[in-house]
Amino acid sequence: MSACPLLDYSRLCIHTATTKPWNLETACTEYARAGVRGITVWRDALEACGPMRAASVIKSSDLEVVSLCRGGFFTHGSVLERQRALDDNRRAIEEAHIIGAPLIVLVCGARPGQPLSTSREQIADGIAAILPDAVAAGVKLAVEPLHPMYSGDRSAINTLKQANDLALLFPPDSVGVAVDVYHVWWDDTLPDELARCGRNKRLFAFHVCDWKLDTNHILLDRGLPGEGCIPIRAIRAQVEQAGFTGFIEVEVFSQRLWAMDQGTSLTHILHSYRNHV
Amino acid sequence: MSACPLLDYSRLCIHTATTKPWNLETACTEYARAGVRGITVWRDALEACGPMRAASVIKSSDLEVVSLCRGGFFTHGSVLERQRALDDNRRAIEEAHIIGAPLIVLVCGARPGQPLSTSREQIADGIAAILPDAVAAGVKLAVEPLHPMYSGDRSAINTLKQANDLALLFPPDSVGVAVDVYHVWWDDTLPDELARCGRNKRLFAFHVCDWKLDTNHILLDRGLPGEGCIPIRAIRAQVEQAGFTGFIEVEVFSQRLWAMDQGTSLTHILHSYRNHV
Numbered sequence: 001m002s003a004c005p006l007l008d009y010s011r012l013c014i015h016t017a018t019t020k021p022w023n024l025e026t027a028c029t030e031y032a033r034a035g036v037r038g039i040t041v042w043r044d045a046l047e048a049c050g051p052m053r054a055a056s057v058i059k060s061s062d063l064e065v066v067s068l069c070r071g072g073f074f075t076h077g078s079v080l081e082r083q084r085a086l087d088d089n090r091r092a093i094e095e096a097h098i099i100g101a102p103l104i105v106l107v108c109g110a111r112p113g114q115p116l117s118t119s120r121e122q123i124a125d126g127i128a129a130i131l132p133d134a135v136a137a138g139v140k141l142a143v144e145p146l147h148p149m150y151s152g153d154r155s156a157i158n159t160l161k162q163a164n165d166l167a168l169l170f171p172p173d174s175v176g177v178a179v180d181v182y183h184v185w186w187d188d189t190l191p192d193e194l195a196r197c198g199r200n201k202r203l204f205a206f207h208v209c210d211w212k213l214d215t216n217h218i219l220l221d222r223g224l225p226g227e228g229c230i231p232i233r234a235i236r237a238q239v240e241q242a243g244f245t246g247f248i249e250v251e252v253f254s255q256r257l258w259a260m261d262q263g264t265s266l267t268h269i270l271h272s273y274r275n276h277v
Numbered sequence: 278m279s280a281c282p283l284l285d286y287s288r289l290c291i292h293t294a295t296t297k298p299w300n301l302e303t304a305c306t307e308y309a310r311a312g313v314r315g316i317t318v319w320r321d322a323l324e325a326c327g328p329m330r331a332a333s334v335i336k337s338s339d340l341e342v343v344s345l346c347r348g349g350f351f352t353h354g355s356v357l358e359r360q361r362a363l364d365d366n367r368r369a370i371e372e373a374h375i376i377g378a379p380l381i382v383l384v385c386g387a388r389p390g391q392p393l394s395t396s397r398e399q400i401a402d403g404i405a406a407i408l409p410d411a412v413a414a415g416v417k418l419a420v421e422p423l424h425p426m427y428s429g430d431r432s433a434i435n436t437l438k439q440a441n442d443l444a445l446l447f448p449p450d451s452v453g454v455a456v457d458v459y460h461v462w463w464d465d466t467l468p469d470e471l472a473r474c475g476r477n478k479r480l481f482a483f484h485v486c487d488w489k490l491d492t493n494h495i496l497l498d499r500g501l502p503g504e505g506c507i508p509i510r511a512i513r514a515q516v517e518q519a520g521f522t523g524f525i526e527v528e529v530f531s532q533r534l535w536a537m538d539q540g541t542s543l544t545h546i547l548h549s550y551r552n553h554v
């Protein structure tokens with residue numbers, strides 16, 4: 001089963017990290033001018049102008065804020081490190097609240113040399129600790145499973161099954177999952193876990209990009225949809241079958257894309273969205 | 278649970294690919310002189326001298342041949358491609374027989390743009406097709422699950438569970454699994470699947486290396502044991518708990534290591550084996 005092509009940009013959301021060389025104002029102006037309806041804001045994009053100013057910039061562009069990226073990194077080697085992580089996540093919750101982001105995406109963390117099982121316990125503990133603040137601020141949390149090549153130092157949550165299991169420890173409408181095709185496409189349990197995620201109303205976000213066969217950098221060489229081998233449209237069909245009707249977020253970290261004129265880059269993003277998502 | 282350090286090299290096997298700049302003769306001489314007892318031969322190391330000459334070189338060094346790397350790449354887009362893959366695997370079986378390798382490690386293949394499920398069917402079909410030749414030659418086959426970052430074009434078998442399921446389609450003593458910590462360390466089903474693998478007498482080979490946090494190349498920047506974050510000794514304990522008593526194979530593809538004087542490199546290998554495996 002596949003899905004029909006997307007004929008307009010009404011469900012397209014772009015991550016500021018995808019057009020990283022643009023500041024937030026330029027990104028908002030250019031996304032809106034191109035007909036894009038959603039924006040996911042990375043925290044580095046808030047640094048230059050602060051969240052209050054960012055809120056007014058986004059509001060005047062009429063874009064919908066889909067999420068704030070990112071919170072997480074809950075793993076720690078001491079009480080002090082734990083506290084620092086929680087403080088940073090609480091700042092992220094404040095920022096999300098100010099800019100009107102209904103969701104924070106969590107890259108959960110991993111600690112080299114520490115068993116992944118210990119990291120997973122610390123992650124569950126960290127989410128539990130910040131959840132009251134998130135609920136009070138009207139902000140949901142989305143656990144993003146990361147590709148196993150990030151198990152070393154970025155996330156001990158590496159499959160959708162693990163993300164589902166983790167989210168289900170918490171009340172509905174508070175903690176869910178962000179599914180990025182880049183991280184999960186290889187997994188033969190993906191169809192079942194997407195269905196389970198939807199059944200439990202935990203499918204909070206859907207990110208797309210592509211896996212380039214000649215990947216030259218583990219972090220910064222993602223492809224635009226169509227540049228790689230991920231069956232994106234087939235996965236979108238499964239995501240929609242699971243009940244997801246939200247924004248489709250183009251999140252591409254690419255030194256190659258960032259080195260381009262960003263107007264040209266945006267044209268490529270739009271083209272790849274129509275033809276390959 | 279962890280395992281006791283290895284006090285001598287009686288269970289150490291080195292892959293010729295680990296000391297790639299050495300030809301087979303030098304590798305045999307130097308491994309044997311260092312007290313290493315086993316060698317796994319990569320097919321490129323056979324090209325220079327041919328399998329007959331290789332057999333006599335290895336025999337005179339008194340090293341035990343642990344396996345031949347590698348067969349596989351069964352995926353195809355046409356009958357012709359399928360035939361080519363089978364032919365190549367049959368050549369590998371002949372080579373293994375000639376050099377006295379009791380085992381061929383299979384990197385099973387993946388085909389960009391083809392569903393991974395289709396690739397898995399082609400892989401099972403390919404193994405079934407060559408198995409009679411392998412049995413006749415007295416050579417076993419070991420399915421090596423590859424890290425999900427190789428799903429695009431190297432292997433559609435990316436977890437130990439998939440490798441176990443695949444091996445169990447075939448008679449005992451014919452098809453098993455080669456477990457490389459690099460590919461499976463992140464997987465939370467690893468302890469259970471190692472136990473299952475052992476219970477079914479399918480644990481045919483155990484490879485070690487390390488995951489460097491600053492990995493700069495997806496294929497050629499593996500670390501020596503101790504240079505990364507894989508809990509190698511803990512995994513070895515699980516492998517031995519599952520009944521494995523065979524060679525421990527150091528398989529490290531590293532441009533950094535290959536650029537060194539290979540005598541120095543061998544010293545590093547021995548040191549890392551004693552201290553981190």
